[in-house]
Amino acid sequence: xxxxxxxxxxxxxxxxxxxxxxxxxxxxxxxxxxxxxxxxxxxxxxxxxxxxxxxxxxxxxxxxxxxxxxxxxxxxxxxxxxxxxxxxxxxxxxxxxxxxxxxxxxxxxxxxxxxxxxxxxxxxxxxxxxxxxxxxxxxxxxxxxxxxxxxxxxxxxxxxxxxxxxxxxxxxxxxxxxxxxxxxxxxxxxxxxxxxxxxxxxxxxxxxxxxxxxxxxxxxxxxxxxxxxxxxxxxxxxxxxxxx
Numbered sequence: 489x490x491x492x493x494x495x496x497x498x499x500x501x502x503x504x505x506x507x508x509x510x511x512x513x514x515x516x517x518x519x520x521x522x523x524x525x526x527x528x529x530x531x532x533x534x535x536x537x538x539x540x541x542x543x544x545x546x547x548x549x550x551x552x553x554x555x556x557x558x559x560x561x562x563x564x565x566x567x568x569x570x571x572x573x574x575x576x577x578x579x580x581x582x583x584x585x586x587x588x589x590x591x592x593x594x595x596x597x598x599x600x601x602x603x604x605x606x607x608x609x610x611x612x613x614x615x616x617x618x619x620x621x622x623x624x625x626x627x628x629x630x631x632x633x634x635x636x637x638x639x640x641x642x643x644x645x646x647x648x649x650x651x652x653x654x655x656x657x658x659x660x661x662x663x664x665x666x667x668x669x670x671x672x673x674x675x676x677x678x679x680x681x682x683x684x685x686x687x688x689x690x691x692x693x694x695x696x697x698x699x700x701x702x703x704x705x706x707x708x709x710x711x712x713x714x715x716x717x718x719x720x721x722x723x724x725x726x727x728x729x730x731x732x
Contacts, residue, residue, distance in 0.1 A: 549614020
């Protein structure tokens, strides 16, 4: 087999060398921008991870397209999107590695989603849909970079921060109860401290209530702690310092 035969049979296939390079560069660019944003915010999957995911997905798409052109000439009818479909499923395992559970909260879901989204952008680039890849990149970047602050401000509309002062006769039991009730009522507890007072202890902490039924959770949380047998006294203050 001559060099010309090798070129015609294996290299000079649609989409061609120049177009292939352009698609790979497009995938690398979209992976770079999203990866830089994740790297900047110190997430577990950063620049190189997102670039590699995008490039790998692009290569798979290109391979599927080239297999179609190659084997369709031999009479077969392969599906060029079949390999890409496996990428969308398989990259979920990589994204799962960025999810971590810390106490009652789960972190890394956004980064896992960005890894999956970058794989989708790489597939679009691999099939030559540059507008889809670039516009998708811009919208994903805006979502990651700018919508977090908007989300926080939106949640603050239906939220409340309350300071609690709990006097207890049994410190370990009260601490466990606060943690258990907070999880049941979907309340975030911060700045928890305890000090000895007389025969008991005073626990000071602040609770952050948010969501559609935050007032109900607030009331239930307070009533449960107040009714606990080890609780001597419980009072609560708003952020402004007004007792409620």
